[in-house]
Amino acid sequence: MTGQDQTAANFSLNGISVSLGALDHNTTLLNFIRASGLTGTKEGCSEGDCGACTVAVLTPDASGKPKYQAVNACLMLAGMAVGLEVWTSEGIGQPEALHAVQAAMSSAGGSQCGYCTPGFVMSMFSETYADHLEFDEAALVGNLCRCTGYRPIREAAHALPKPKANDPFFERLNTSSVSKSAFSVNGFHRPDHLPEALRLLETLPNARMIAGGTDMALEITTAFKRFENLISLEGIPELLEIREVEGFLEIGAGVSLSRLETELRGRVPLLDELWTWFASRQIRNRATLGGNLGTASPIGDAPVVLLALEAQLVLSSIQGERTVPLSDYFLGYRKTLLRTFELIKTIRIPIENLGTINPAHELASKQYLQAMYKIAKRGHDDISTVMAAFHLEMENNLVTKARLAFGGVAAIPIRALETEKTLIGQVWNRVAIDKAKKVLALEFKPISDARASASYRARIIPNLLEKFWLENTGVNA
Ligand SMILES: Cc1cc2nc3c(=O)[nH]c(=O)nc-3n(C[C@H](O)[C@H](O)[C@H](O)COP(=O)(O)OP(=O)(O)OC[C@H]3O[C@@H](n4cnc5c(N)ncnc54)[C@H](O)[C@@H]3O)c2cc1C
Ligand code: FES
Numbered sequence: 001m002t003g004q005d006q007t008a009a010n011f012s013l014n015g016i017s018v019s020l021g022a023l024d025h026n027t028t029l030l031n032f033i034r035a036s037g038l039t040g041t042k043e044g045c046s047e048g049d050c051g052a053c054t055v056a057v058l059t060p061d062a063s064g065k066p067k068y069q070a071v072n073a074c075l076m077l078a079g080m081a082v083g084l085e086v087w088t089s090e091g092i093g094q095p096e097a098l099h100a101v102q103a104a105m106s107s108a109g110g111s112q113c114g115y116c117t118p119g120f121v122m123s124m125f126s127e128t129y130a131d132h133l134e135f136d137e138a139a140l141v142g143n144l145c146r147c148t149g150y151r152p153i154r155e156a157a158h159a160l161p162k163p164k165a166n167d168p169f170f171e172r173l174n175t176s177s178v179s180k181s182a183f184s185v186n187g188f189h190r191p192d193h194l195p196e197a198l199r200l201l202e203t204l205p206n207a208r209m210i211a212g213g214t215d216m217a218l219e220i221t222t223a224f225k226r227f228e229n230l231i232s233l234e235g236i237p238e239l240l241e242i243r244e245v246e247g248f249l250e251i252g253a254g255v256s257l258s259r260l261e262t263e264l265r266g267r268v269p270l271l272d273e274l275w276t277w278f279a280s281r282q283i284r285n286r287a288t289l290g291g292n293l294g295t296a297s298p299i300g301d302a303p304v305v306l307l308a309l310e311a312q313l314v315l316s317s318i319q320g321e322r323t324v325p326l327s328d329y330f331l332g333y334r335k336t337l338l339r340t341f342e343l344i345k346t347i348r349i350p351i352e353n354l355g356t357i358n359p360a361h362e363l364a365s366k367q368y369l370q371a372m373y374k375i376a377k378r379g380h381d382d383i384s385t386v387m388a389a390f391h392l393e394m395e396n397n398l399v400t401k402a403r404l405a406f407g408g409v410a411a412i413p414i415r416a417l418e419t420e421k422t423l424i425g426q427v428w429n430r431v432a433i434d435k436a437k438k439v440l441a442l443e444f445k446p447i448s449d450a451r452a453s454a455s456y457r458a459r460i461i462p463n464l465l466e467k468f469w470l471e472n473t474g475v476n477a
């Protein structure tokens with residue numbers, strides 16, 4: 001990668017090549033688009049919550065094949081679009097020649113004030129070109145409408161025809177040459193291999209790494225921070241691998257959550273369950289596990305599941321690599337053992353803990369019990385008040401292993417070690433659960449905040465173990 005290579009810093013906006021030029025690298029894609037005169041894309045919240053800013057980005061998938069993704073333009077920086085195609089509601093149709101999605105919204109009466117409409121249209125547009133037959137309503141979870149009501153919007157979605165082979169947007173899936181190749185312009189740097197990313201991290205002043213940006217962009221849009229140097233992790237193949245090797249499922253820290261959702265479906269049941277409750281499609285298209293761990297929030301969801309699965313982290317710096325158990329990673333409120341200039345390269349989960357049938361561990365008498373529970377104010381697109389993930393192993397009805405992980409109950413995502421000890425060696429029955437619930441009720445001292453009171457959280461914690469027991473016995477006695 002060369003230094004200030006401004007010529008490479010272009011992307012396609014509605015089919016026209018645009019350059020970042022001397023743009024402040026902290027500028028969001030939304031502001032860039034609207035400053036270009038394309039004001040169809042709206043700003044509602046600037047926090048990823050409303051979906052009014054949704055645009056479709058044509059981006060390479062894991063195999064390099066172009067794919068449309070709905071994203072929140074308020075959470076993407078303009079630099080992240082370099083090498084890609086960005087499409088807005090103005091680019092996909094005209095008043096006299098509407099795109100099929102726009103026509104469906106119009107004839108179903110799916111728009112009143114119209115503020116949310118371009119965002120819905122672009123979410124539907126991306127879903128229409130996905131390679132599955134049925135329209136997946138989960139594609140609309142990240143779009144809010146305040147006046148039309150969702151029935152006509154759903155009707156429009158389900159009325160959509162699958163694109164024809166000569167549809168120009170469908171053709172782009174085969175003809176476009178989108179890529180996330182290396183570039184560096186102003187303070188935004190996208191290296192294309194790990195050693196270069198680590199070198200930039202050490203040498204650039206005040207450098208911060210950025211993956212999907214779904215946490216980092218909020219620092220810009222709501223806390224008005226300006227980052228001197230941002231190192232994008234999106235073009236680094238070493239962070240984008242998913243593989244099984246030597247008894248571990250290894251997930252690159254830069255893999256997007258929606259990729260995990262599709263590529264690991266059925267392989268890690270606890271993660272399958274998690275994605276339903278994790279943010280929205282737009283967020284999961286961008287967010288990564290590395291970012292969820294890097295941000296070290298006490299209410300981050302993935303760390304809870306990963307603690308229950310006994311995950312490890314491979315940390316990488318110019319000095320080399322080290323592997324640490326995730327249970328040692330969190331040190332205090334938003335503090336981790338990650339050193340300056342070090343990044344999370346890989347998340348490793350022992351295959352024997354995944355919870356799927358594994359011939360090597362399929363002893364007749366051995367049983368795995370797993371569950372995760374997310375308590376939040378809204379079912380979808382909300383962050384946790386309390387989150388729990390449980391993994392239990394039993395032989396002949398005797399608990400041999402227990403990992404009970406929680407979020408939102410302490411300054412860090414944490415395991416209930418005392419309760420685990422209480423359960424291990426016990427027969428899995430009502431007496432053991434009642435004893436464990438008493439220990440669990442005293443194990444954490446949750447705080448009150450805007451989401452819930454301490455006493456609410458304190459009641460929820462043992463109740464989740466009760467729920468787990470009931471779900472896994474079917475006996476309420
Ligand atoms: C509307 C909305 C809903 C959300 N819902 C949820 C939810 O349901 N559950 C939940 O847990 N979170 C949620 N989040 C938070 C966020 O989406 C996640 O934390 C996400 O996983 C962050 O990933 P990212 O790649 O976007 O991180 P970024 O924003 O790119 O980075 C976050 C932090 O991690 C660091 N970082 C990134 N990659 C690495 C790496 N490889 N090594 C070390 N540090 C790294 C960055 O420097 C930064 O400090 C939500 C956010 C929004 C805006
Ligand atoms: S403006 Fe609300 S999600 Fe972007």
Ligand code: FES
Pocket residue numbers: 110111112113114115116117144145146147148
């Ligand atoms: S049409 Fe008014 S917010 Fe949806």
